Amino acid sequence: MAERRRKIFDVCVIGTGAGGGVMIDELTHAGMSVVALERGPRLGPGEFMGHDELTNIIRATGFAPKLKETLRQTEGETAQPRHFSMIGQCVGGSNVHWGAMAWRLRPDDFKVLSHDGPMAGASLADWPVDATEMAPWYEKAEAAYGVAGGAVHNALQPGKHYPNPPHPRRSGSPVFEAGVKKMGYAPFQIPLAVNSRPYRNRAACTNSGMCVMFGCPVHAKASPLSVGLPRAQATGRLDLRSEAMVHELVLDEAGRIKAARYLDAQGRQHEVRARQFILAGGSLGSAHLLLMSRSGRFANGLANGSGLVGRNLMYHVLPAVYYRHQTVTRGWLGPLAGQAVDDLHASDPARGFVRGAVITEAYPTTPVVYATSAGNAWGGR
Incomplete structure (x- = not known):
């Protein structure tokens, strides 16, 4: 397993959207070292300037460019390949294209x-x-x-x-x-x-009129890209890793999370360690990661003694x-x-x-x- 660093961070935040972006900003300004893992790429004004309606809305690949998804509207339908790009899979999360x-x-x-x-x-x-x-x-x-x-x-x-x-x-x-x-x-x-x-x-x-489903090229629209993350990076206490797909939370002998394993853009495996972990992957991503982190000790996934993880979707x-x-x-x-x-x-x-x-x-x-x-x-x- 390739590891970029052996450093143990104070906090690992998984997801950089509305929740994760705020936590990253607050924690770094409180003096903590933070590593942020985001499964999507880092987009910026250069990608937003074109106001590409075909990419962002018709093809729905603007904020989930590499994800292979299927979608169905009812239980009786057969799921068809389609992006569900309302989930912003990029640094800043769905707040980048929110209304x-x-x-x-x-x-x-x-x-x-x-x-x-x-x-x-x-x-x-x-x-x-x-x-x-x-x-x-x-x-x-x-x-x-x-x-x-x-x-x-x-x-x-x-x-x-x-x-x-x-x-x-x-x-x-x-x-x-x-x-x-x-x-x-x-x-x-x-x-x-x-x-x-x-x-x-x-x-x-x-x-310009290109607001919801588009990133803002002048950062007039507030999002972690324009508000929290620049402030956090200015502290020098943030290690932000984009295109880092976390697929497992690793436990220590006491049953506490000690590391997160992720794949980078080239499919290489990495492991990052921290003293505290914050799951901020949204209503789907956080539940999915908990369910994927099964072990002999937690056969139904982490924090799922109730069996409710992934249910009661809000x-x-x-x-x-x-x-x-x-x-x-x-x-x-x-x-x-x-x-x-x-x-x-x-x-x-x-x-x-x-x-x-x-x-x-x-x-x-x-x-x-x-x-x-x-x-x-x-x-x-």
């Missing part, structure tokens, strides 16, 4: 079991923290990411101002706003982790409805999203549903996508 809507959880989101009670077929639990305890940490994250927005008076964002002023209203926002107000809802401008002005050595948004769901309007809205111009309503977020027994959603006015796709999917709905006809 940058910077929500807070509502107070009732932290206490779903208490609010809605046990439900057949659902595994509910209250968070061990609440909205009040999280508030100063939200503010710290909003300051680091340069969230842009105005004062919002609802349960999502309780009457506060953000580090940056709101972006100019999107040209399509009045259409959405008029419609939801007619239905009795209260629209508000979505807080975005996209600079509306130069902020902390990051440029302001250039309104993920991001975004149903979308597209509409045509007689007014020219230029929806592609500016950041991803404009207005939202939160009136249908909470459970409502009168409507017969448990837990709702935020409804947003956004433009999450591009001209090429419309041209290849809308058929006769595209163009002068």
Whole structure:
């Protein structure tokens, strides 16, 4: 087994996305030596400048270039080769191509079991923290990411101002706003982790329109690539290894993790040792690694005495409805999203549903996508 270094790090962080990137930044500034292992490549402004719709959206290989995946929508279907590129497999993770809507959880989101009670077929639990305890940490994250927005008076964002002023209203926002107000809802401008002005050595948004599913070439959109990792690397305490596919966590005699084994881009085996390990591979990657790390002592994988690792998946769901309007809205111009309503977020027994959603006015796709999917709905006809 080839080993790049015999050094024992204070902490090994597996994954460099939203969670891992923050931990790497905090730990290095606390004086700890950190090795970060990321299975994807390190992308940068050079890869983002082209705004390649075919690669990023149609072929879906922009953020998972070397991964061989299959995908199916239902149990009855046969899985077909296809990339699921919404999982950003690159340094910075999915935050590199996210839409940058910077929500807070509502107070009732932290206490779903208490609010809605046990439900057949659902595994509910209250968070061990609440909205009040999280508030100063939200503010710290909003300051680091340069969230842009105005004062919002609802349960999502309780009457506060953000580090940056709101972006100019999107040209399509009045259409959405008029419609939801007619239905009795209260629209508000979505807080975005996209600079509306130069902020902390990051440029302001250039309104290119290529936001969600694209990396930001000027780093106006906040992500670990533009916020946490540069700060961590400046400390000299970070060893960042990209294209490092971790496939096993190695235990010592006491049953504690002592090393992570990974393959590099050439398929060579390496082992890195640390005193502490943080799994930040996302809802799929972290569970997968725990299940792969089987041994005689842990036949069902690590931390899986309950048998629940890999179950009760918590993920991001975004149903979308597209509409045509007689007014020219230029929806592609500016950041991803404009207005939202939160009136249908909470459970409502009168409507017969448990837990709702935020409804947003956004433009999450591009001209090429419309041209290849809308058929006769595209163009002068």
